[in-house]
Amino acid sequence: MRPQTTYAEAWAEAHREWGPGPHEDGFGITPQDDVDDQDGFRTWVHRLHARPGAHWWIVEDGRVLGSIALRSPGDPSVPRMGHVGYGIRPSDRGRGVATWALGQVLAHASRIGIDPVLAVCRDDNVGSIATLERYDATLVSTERLGTVRLRHYAISKSHRRPG
Numbered sequence: 001m002r003p004q005t006t007y008a009e010a011w012a013e014a015h016r017e018w019g020p021g022p023h024e025d026g027f028g029i030t031p032q033d034d035v036d037d038q039d040g041f042r043t044w045v046h047r048l049h050a051r052p053g054a055h056w057w058i059v060e061d062g063r064v065l066g067s068i069a070l071r072s073p074g075d076p077s078v079p080r081m082g083h084v085g086y087g088i089r090p091s092d093r094g095r096g097v098a099t100w101a102l103g104q105v106l107a108h109a110s111r112i113g114i115d116p117v118l119a120v121c122r123d124d125n126v127g128s129i130a131t132l133e134r135y136d137a138t139l140v141s142t143e144r145l146g147t148v149r150l151r152h153y154a155i156s157k158s159h160r161r162p163g
């Protein structure tokens with residue numbers, strides 16, 4: 001579902017589980033966003049709707065499990081961050097939530113002509129690597145960014161089925 005201010009408390013619960021900071025992949029939080037304040041949260045949600053590309057929250061039984069974003073091809077952050085970014089709250093990892101959400105976004109990307117879909121994850125993120133590889137993502141390159149090693153993947157239209 002698209003981000004909604006009516007899910008403020010459910011989102012805040014997920015955000016608290018991650019801990020402080022703008023590190024939840026897929027949520028589109030920047031260091032300038034004040035998501036802990038009601039007005040700031042509302043401003044942030046409206047900004048997400050106004051940005052190029054799309055953000056979706058993964059919601060089950062009223063709980064926000066995570067988020068996934070699809071950046072438009074013209075977004076200048078695509079070479080660095082990829083078209084797609086996602087994050088699942090720690091207590092809901094390992095249940096196939098990211099695999100399901102990525103499948104939904106890959107189908108949407110196909111409908112709007114994004115091929116291949118680029119994704120970037122940390123080299124130590126075993127869960128994300130497994131999710132991407134379930135869709136036959138091809139490892140294009142790796143890079144070191146400070147102390148972190150990143151993996152750059154491409155998922156072509158012909159490989160968008162989970163294995």
